[in-house]
Amino acid sequence: MNETLLLSRLQFGWVISFHILFPAFTIGLASWLVFLEAWWLKTRSELLRDLVFFWMKIFAVSFGVGVVSGIVMSFQFGTNWAGFSADAGNIVGPLLNYEVLTAFFVEASFLGIMLFGWRRVGHKTHFACTCMVALGTLASTFWIMSANSWMQTPAGYTLKDGVFYPLSWWAIVFNPSFLYRLPHMALAAFLSTAFMIGGISTYYLLRDRFADKARLCLKCAVAFVAIVAPLQIFVGDLSGQEVRHNQPAKLAAIEAHWNTSRDVPLVLFAVPDEKTQRNDYALDVPHLGSLILTHSWHGAVEGLKSFPADDRPPVAIPFYAFRIMVGLGVLMWLIAWYGIWKWRRGTLLAARGYLRAWIWMMPSGFIALLTGWYVAEVGRQPWVVYGLLRTADAVSPVPAGSVLASLILYVAVYAALFGFVGWYLLKMLRVGPVAAPQRLAHQTAARPLSLADEEPGARS
Template sequence: MELDPLLLSRLQFAFVVSFHILFPAFTIGLASWLGMLEFLWLRTGRDVYRRLFRFWVKIFAVSFGMGVVSGIVMSFQFGTNWSEFSEATGNILGPLLSYEVLTAFFLEATFLGIMLFGWERVGNGLHFFATCMVALGMLLSSFWILSANSWMHTPAGYEIRDGIFFPVDWWAIIFNPSFPYRLVHMVLAAYLTTAFVILAVAAWYLKRGIANEAARVMMGMGVGFVAIVAPLQIFAGDLHGLNTQEHQPAKVAAMEAHWHTERGAPLHLFAWPDPATESNRFALSVPKLGSLILAHDPDGEVTGLEEFAPADRPPVRTVFFTFRVMVGLGLLMLLLAVCGLWLAARRRLFRSRPFQNFCIAMAPSGFVAVLAGWFTTEIGRQPWVVYGLMRTSEAGSPVAGASVLATLAVFVVVYGIVFGAGLYYILRLIRSGPEGPPSAATPYRTAARPLSYPDVPADEEG
């Protein structure tokens, strides 16, 4: 049997990048959460914020390390499996990725040690500054990575000479047409991913009656945060969709399984797209809602896949369903926020067992939504690796399929062992819970400007 090196290279890269993105999606939000906890501790003097910081920073350290390791492996594949792509786009993508190292990674590496080990060694102000710098580094990293990836979707500021891309306008390259929308959408997704992990941990503690004060703080802050960010994410997603409709109409047509250009297009809540007949089976649709969403006009025109040659269309069925997974989870997140606010208004937020079970069930929702969104974005770009300019079939390396299959198998086994152990350790940390109040024998510097805010009694609701 002949092995297709292009298909295997795509599978290998999809496996590695899917695994890698889970960690930044968690640590971007977690770094900002740590900064907020330390700020609240310095501002109020409440020890619960310090204990939560010391608890979550351990989880951050493990997750950050696993993200770095998986990211290094991913970068090697550009040279081993995608040499034609690297040669053609290296003049543009190489500097963008280098900027990520020179700014974000150096910033994180400089201050990470202070954040992790500097509690009794530096002042409160310097430690808080280090935490903020690590959080800023995480955001800068997402800035450069998403700029590079967005350029592949909406290339700008370049010229092509002998099949090689050369930069002519770095401002246009960095701030390419889809970048601002994708950056906001991804950062909000990362924050929501972290928030739902925190909510699930808080709910698990409340169900078992452990770490009661810390659990209430996490639950209250988590519900309030999701209530603000989930609607913002839906709004940002709508703007991102309109931008995609302008620059990648074939992707949007696949996301909505619109085969024919029409006015007053329906929204297919569910269907089974059939590329062979260019139709949808078992369709459950809402008339004109598709045009209302995509054109903001119930009678607006929506471009169909018939406008594109079959060879230029993305895999419709995969894009259609991954998009619905992402949107469905986003609506569930909004529902959880509404339920949480309703319970808080009735002073039942910390006592509702159904809500606690809801939070625990939603723990992986952010990760799944991020993966579904990336599958929608990257598979929806096919058959292009640089949209409209370079096909994926032209980007591979002249390697044997057996070699790619062997390395893919090694990655699966090694990732399963190494990162399985890391996940096991994180779950053990969560099970152990936040550390208790420091004993008199443990020297510790008090907050710089504590205010006289009393701790919440264990039996108080709301």
């Protein structure tokens, strides 16, 4: 692998790893705000109103950082991946434009009203704007996952002189892996947000702050994860079946499976050795691999040796990342169901050890999300468009030194940005869900606000 290719991949990997955390959080947080505000409209509870304002401010900061950090990715297609832009731009370009036109414009149009229109518009109007922002985040997920899934399982195209041209946009958008990967990503975002909400709530409970609000949020998080975590495991299994059919080399790398065979064991842990094409220190369960991967006790699974050496993905990263993702998913399931059991016994809020476990689990959703992306993207190698366009042919012919300089700059800027945003969010969390301003019962016309009327945090 030449230096420019390696550095370009590292740069894009760093940027996407930082960026994806914030859109994932806002996807779940926007839907959480819809839930809270709908509940508030029904009950007019002051407690719920305070929570809406609190999480709305968290959403505003996270959304802003997500937008800023994502802009860089668009430029990288031209600066670092000119070959990909030239060959696949006819398809990927419009998909990304559709995301801007249908998702980002919706979010931008209604976000201002959601954040600053609490006392300027009617109750139902504000709720409708919150719903539109949430819909915009999901629409953004739709188009981004469509574009990425097309790169994983291309369809609806024709090739002319190495350039992709669209034949059927329906086939392009709804490519073979899209309908599996879209819900998998959306549920991952919801789980990531749920564990942040639950962890922050237990932080307040352990310090005896905002007890009523924290109890409500924690119970909502426990109930939500108890339902969604097993659903995510089911969707993940469906996605795995799709990978087995459409990207068998990726599945072989995920399982560190070298020889095509039946009665495949499930490798719980091993040290894959790509040079000798074997697994050292393997801990496995006989037959269970065939049962999970093929839903048959004696099912056959294709091994890495079945593919040319130049077409095989790296093994170590998909193998270990997949096990981290699955392990965290099972742990999410267990901690939520254990919480339901304690809830039914009336001891949920008194179990301080259980509450501390939620704090430790706060980043689990984001870690699982990142490792899942590493499985998908590294497992696709050496292709940028699977089976058709190699990553080495997609990189820009620029000096390695230029890429290294920009990589160092991105690392420094993003690390500083992450540090500042983390500090600011912690500052907001220390303040907590304090009392929100009273909402006017009948106020629909826009009017100037005095300083006393300003939203909390609007001048900060």
